[in-house]
Amino acid sequence: MHMRTKKWARPELDACPFYTNGGEEYRNAWRQRFAAPEKPLHLEMGCGKGVSTAAMVADNPDINYAVCDMSPDVLGSARRNIIAACGENPGNIMILRTDICFIGRVFGPEDGAERIYIHFCNPWTEHPKHAKRRLTHPRQLMQYREILKPGGEIWFKTDDDTLFQDSLVYLDLCGFEIRYLTHDLHAAGFTPNYISEHERKFTDLGVPIKFGIFRMKAKAPAFDPTRYRLTPGVRAEALKRLDRDVNEEGTGK
Numbered sequence: 001m002h003m004r005t006k007k008w009a010r011p012e013l014d015a016c017p018f019y020t021n022g023g024e025e026y027r028n029a030w031r032q033r034f035a036a037p038e039k040p041l042h043l044e045m046g047c048g049k050g051v052s053t054a055a056m057v058a059d060n061p062d063i064n065y066a067v068c069d070m071s072p073d074v075l076g077s078a079r080r081n082i083i084a085a086c087g088e089n090p091g092n093i094m095i096l097r098t099d100i101c102f103i104g105r106v107f108g109p110e111d112g113a114e115r116i117y118i119h120f121c122n123p124w125t126e127h128p129k130h131a132k133r134r135l136t137h138p139r140q141l142m143q144y145r146e147i148l149k150p151g152g153e154i155w156f157k158t159d160d161d162t163l164f165q166d167s168l169v170y171l172d173l174c175g176f177e178i179r180y181l182t183h184d185l186h187a188a189g190f191t192p193n194y195i196s197e198h199e200r201k202f203t204d205l206g207v208p209i210k211f212g213i214f215r216m217k218a219k220a221p222a223f224d225p226t227r228y229r230l231t232p233g234v235r236a237e238a239l240k241r242l243d244r245d246v247n248e249e250g251t252g253k
């Protein structure tokens with residue numbers, strides 16, 4: 001979505017004690033940046049204006065959050081939303097401006113995140129060549145594997161059917177197993193669910209929200225994600241395999 005430049009966003013972010021631009025210098029040392037480093041660490045990829053982030057952070061003071069986006073304009077709004085919900089100096093959040101395509105340079109195995117949220121990432125469905133830009137593409141998932149603790153989870157929501165179906169295949173190929181799956185999150189009544197800006201928009205349009213929780217299996221798959229392309233054949237085959245694993249919505253194996 002195009003967003004008009006906000007002149008106030010960069011100066012406010014630069015003055016914000018819980019904002020970082022880039023972040024490579026903190027690789028493997030993110031936990032120490034929080035008031036209570038021993039708390040679980042959850043990451044959000046593409047937090048946008050942080051509408052759901054702010055509510056989630058305020059509700060969960062016992063979790064540390066590092067939330068990432070590449071756009072300073074949306075992060076300026078995220079900062080304001082977080083301060084409105086959590087006060088001027090919340091000790092359990094870091095806002096990070098970074099390109100998630102290279103997230104493995106910013107977080108490392110010592111950071112050991114328990115969970116990664118990906119909410120309404122850009123679907124990149126117009127051209128197959130663009131699929132590698134998806135935040136759920138194997139190029140990304142194999143980096144998340146390095147950042148997550150053993151048994152760590154990815155929580156993924158989208159309005160987009162093609163992105164969701166393709167992502168189920170990506171997740172399967174990259175060694176993530178389904179813990180929860182629904183093609184209509186709001187009808188399923190899963191809680192807790194913090195509604196993001198895009199989720200509100202698509203829900204108001206009557207589009208069901210697809211959602212899954214995926215747990216990282218210990219064994220890493222043996223394939224090169226940078227060479228991986230999702231062909232229709234691969235997709236049909238993998239979806240057939242997934243159908244055998246998931247008997248009905250809401251029940252993972």
Ligand SMILES: C[S@@+](CC[C@H](N)C(=O)[O-])C[C@H]1O[C@@H](n2cnc3c(N)ncnc32)[C@H](O)[C@@H]1O
Nearest residue numbers: 046047048069070099100101119120196197198
């Ligand atoms: C469609 S918006 C969704 C925002 C929010 N999660 C929501 O549900 O309302 C996708 C966000 O991901 C960010 N984004 C996309 N690709 C990115 C990348 N490679 N690195 C960092 N941020 C990215 C965009 O700047 C945008 O804010």
